Amino acid sequence: MLDHDILIVGGGLTGLRAAVGLCDRFNVGLISKVYPTRSHSIAAQGGINAALTNNPDSRDDSWEKHTFDTIKGSDFLADQDAAEIMCKEAIGIVYEMEHWGCPFSRFPDGTIAQRPFGGAGYPRTCYSADITGHVLLNTLYERAVAKGVKIYPELFVAGLCIEEGQCHGVVALDMKTGELIPVSAGVTFFGTGGYGRVYQHSTNALINTGSGIGMAYQAGLPLKDMEFVQFHPTSLIGTNILMTEGCRGEGAYLLNNQGERFMQRYVPSAMELAPRDIVSRCIQTEMDEGRGFEHPLGRYIQLDLRHLGSKKIIERLPGIRNICIDFIGIDPVLEPIPIMPCQHYSMGGIDVDKRCASELPGFYAGGECACVSVHGANRLGGNSLLDTIVFGKLGAQAIGEDLEDGVPRPDEKAILRLKDKVEEKFRRLAAPGAEKPYRIHAELGAVMNEKVGIFRTREELEQALDKLIELKRRYGDVGVSSPVRYMNYELTAALELEAMLDVSHTIILGAILREESRGAHFRTDFKTRNDGDWLKHTIARMGDDGSPVLSFKDVTITRYQPTERKY
Ligand SMILES: Cc1cc2nc3c(=O)[nH]c(=O)nc-3n(C[C@H](O)[C@H](O)[C@H](O)COP(=O)(O)OP(=O)(O)OC[C@H]3O[C@@H](n4cnc5c(N)ncnc54)[C@H](O)[C@@H]3O)c2cc1C
Numbered sequence: 241m242l243d244h245d246i247l248i249v250g251g252g253l254t255g256l257r258a259a260v261g262l263c264d265r266f267n268v269g270l271i272s273k274v275y276p277t278r279s280h281s282i283a284a285q286g287g288i289n290a291a292l293t294n295n296p297d298s299r300d301d302s303w304e305k306h307t308f309d310t311i312k313g314s315d316f317l318a319d320q321d322a323a324e325i326m327c328k329e330a331i332g333i334v335y336e337m338e339h340w341g342c343p344f345s346r347f348p349d350g351t352i353a354q355r356p357f358g359g360a361g362y363p364r365t366c367y368s369a370d371i372t373g374h375v376l377l378n379t380l381y382e383r384a385v386a387k388g389v390k391i392y393p394e395l396f397v398a399g400l401c402i403e404e405g406q407c408h409g410v411v412a413l414d415m416k417t418g419e420l421i422p423v424s425a426g427v428t429f430f431g432t433g434g435y436g437r438v439y440q441h442s443t444n445a446l447i448n449t450g451s452g453i454g455m456a457y458q459a460g461l462p463l464k465d466m467e468f469v470q471f472h473p474t475s476l477i478g479t480n481i482l483m484t485e486g487c488r489g490e491g492a493y494l495l496n497n498q499g500e501r502f503m504q505r506y507v508p509s510a511m512e513l514a515p516r517d518i519v520s521r522c523i524q525t526e527m528d529e530g531r532g533f534e535h536p537l538g539r540y541i542q543l544d545l546r547h548l549g550s551k552k553i554i555e556r557l558p559g560i561r562n563i564c565i566d567f568i569g570i571d572p573v574l575e576p577i578p579i580m581p582c583q584h585y586s587m588g589g590i591d592v593d594k595r596c597a598s599e600l601p602g603f604y605a606g607g608e609c610a611c612v613s614v615h616g617a618n619r620l621g622g623n624s625l626l627d628t629i630v631f632g633k634l635g636a637q638a639i640g641e642d643l644e645d646g647v648p649r650p651d652e653k654a655i656l657r658l659k660d661k662v663e664e665k666f667r668r669l670a671a672p673g674a675e676k677p678y679r680i681h682a683e684l685g686a687v688m689n690e691k692v693g694i695f696r697t698r699e700e701l702e703q704a705l706d707k708l709i710e711l712k713r714r715y716g717d718v719g720v721s722s723p724v725r726y727m728n729y730e731l732t733a734a735l736e737l738e739a740m741l742d743v744s745h746t747i748i749l750g751a752i753l754r755e756e757s758r759g760a761h762f763r764t765d766f767k768t769r770n771d772g773d774w775l776k777h778t779i780a781r782m783g784d785d786g787s788p789v790l791s792f793k794d795v796t797i798t799r800y801q802p803t804e805r806k807y
Contacts, residue, residue, distance in 0.1 A: 364622075418724065450740060523541050669735065
C-alpha cells in the first residue's frame with residue numbers, strides 16, 4: 241500500500257499548484273492518469289486574468305472591477321465572497337508565476353502583456369502568445385519536480401475511499417502493470433479536471449471524462465450547479481479544436497453568410513467580445529435562421545482574422561494559424577476560419593467552499609472538477625486558469641491550517657475493502673458482454689449534444705433523460721474485448737463511462753428542474769432569469785437507487801445586488 245500524508249489526484253495546474261504549496265511541510269504524493277504535462281491545462285491558449293493595469297487602456301482597472309465583471313458574467317450565481325478572493329489573489333499569483341520563470345508575452349516597456357477578453361471592462365488577460373496553458377503548466381511542473389513532489393504518472397484512480405464520514409485515500413490502477421494499488425492518505429485533494437467528453441463535440445482533450453467528479457459523487461459527495469455547461473463560440477469545424485477567444489481579443493470578426501458582422505444586431509456595445517454564453521447563442525441563432533455556411537462537416541460561421549495582418553497573426557496567434565493549416569488546410573492570414581460553438585467548460589462540479597473544503601473531513605477539491613463557486617452560470621474567458629492556480633494555492637493553505645494538530649490516520653482496512661470492490665468491478669467488465677463502452681459513449685455524446693445544448697426545452701431534456709436511463713441500463717451489459725489489465729484503454733474507458741453516465745444524469749436533471757434562463761443555461765420555454773425562484777445553487781447527491789436527488793443552497797451576495805445583465 242502506498243501511503244502519503246496528502247494525496248493529490250491530478251497533474252494539471254490545480255493539482256501541481258496544490259502540491260507545490262504543501263510539499264515543504266508534508267509527505268505529498270501526486271497521481272495522474274497521464275503524464276502531468278499532458279493534462280488538459282496544457283491546451284489553454286488565450287490567457288489568465290489579473291488586473292495588472294499594464295495595458296494603456298487598463299490603467300483604471302482594479303481587482304474590484306475584475307470581481308464585478310466576474311459576478312455579472314456569472315449572471316449573479318457566483319458566490320461573491322469567493323469571486324472577490326479569486327480576483328484579489330489574481331495579481332499576486334500572476335507575478336508569482338512570472339518569478340517562477342513563466343515566459344509571458346511582454347509590452348514594449350517590458351511589463352506583462354494584456355489583451356481584451358469577453359465580458360471584461362478592461363484588457364486584463366495576461367498571455368503568452370496563444371500557448372498560455374503550456375507555459376504555465378511547464379513552469380509549475382518544473383517547480384514541483386524541483387521541490388521533490390513524489391509524482392506517479394499513468395496511475396488511474398478507480399475509486400475514492402469514504403467510510404464513517406472520513407476520506408481515507410483511493411484505489412488506483414497502475415496502467416503499466418495492470419496492478420491495483422491501494423493508496424492511503426490523511427487528506428485527498430482532487431484536481432481532476434472537467435467532463436467535456438460527455439458531449440460529442442467538445443474542445444476538451446479525450447481524457448476529460450469527469451471521472452473524478454463522478455467518483456466523488458458515487459462516494460456520496462454532493463455536486464453543485466451541474467446544469468451550467470459552457471459552450472465556446474469558436475471551435476474549428478470538424479475537429480472542434482478551440483480557436484481561442486484571444487482571436488477576438490486581438491480584433492477578429494464573426495461573419496455570417498451575408499458577410500455581416502452580425503454581433504452588431506445583438507450586442508452592439510461589446511460586439512464579438514460579449515461573454516461566451518451570449519456569443520454562442522448569437523452564432524447558433526444565425527445558423528438556425530439560415531445565415532450560416534454549409535459544409536459537409538456541418539454548418540458554420542466565419543471567424544475572420546485577415547484584417548489583423550500577417551505580422552500580428554504570426555506574432556500573437558501562431559498556434560491558431562498552425563492548427564488551421566495542419567487540420568483543415570486554411571491559412572487564416574488569407575482566409576476566414578470556419579467555426580461552430582461546442583462544449584468547452586464545466587461551471588459545476590464537486591461542491592466545495594472557498595477553502596476548497598468539501599463537507600467531508602479529509603477531502604478537498606479545486607479547479608475545473610470543483611465548484612467553489614466563482615463562475616456561477618457562465619465563466620469569463622481567462623478566469624479558469626486563474627481559478628486553478630488561485631484555488632490550488634488556497635486549497636493547499638487550507639489543508640495546512642486544518643492539519644495544524646497532525647495528519648489524520650486513514651483506515652487501511654477501509655481502503656482494502658474498496659480495493660475488493662474495484663477488483664469485482666474489473667472482473668465484471670472483463671467478462672463477455674453484449675455492449676461495448678465506446679458505443680454507449682458515442683450515443684451519450686450524441687444525445688447530450690442534440691438535447692442538452694445551447695438552447696434547451698423541457699421536452700428535449702426529458703427525451704435526453706429517457707435515453708440516459710436506457711444507456712445506464714445497457715451499461716450493465718458492458719464487457720471489454722480483452723481481460724488484460726495493463727495498458728487496456730478499453731477497460732479504463734468502461735470504468736470512466738460509468739462516471740460519465742452519472743455526471744450526465746446530474747446535468748440533465750438540473751437542467752430540467754431549473755425553469756429559467758441564466759448564463760449558459762438557456763430554456764426556450766422559460767426565457768428570462770427568475771431571481772425570485774432560482775437565485776440558488778443546485779445540489780445533486782446520489783440517491784439510493786443511483787439517481788440524483790436535487791436540493792438547493794443559497795448564493796452568497798456581498799456587495800453586488802443582482803441586476804439585469806446587459807452589455
Ligand atoms: C482547449 C482549451 C483551451 C483553454 N484555454 C483557456 C484559457 O486560455 N484561459 C482560461 O482561463 N481557461 C482556459 N481553458 C480552461 C482551462 O484550461 C481548464 O479549465 C483548466 O486548465 C483545468 O485545469 P485542472 O487543473 O482543473 O484540470 P486538468 O488540467 O484538466 O487536469 C486534470 C488532471 O487530472 C488527472 N485525472 C483525471 N481523472 C483521473 C483519474 N481517474 N485518475 C488519475 N488522474 C486523473 C489527469 O491526468 C490530469 O492530470 C481552456 C480549456 C480548453 C479545453
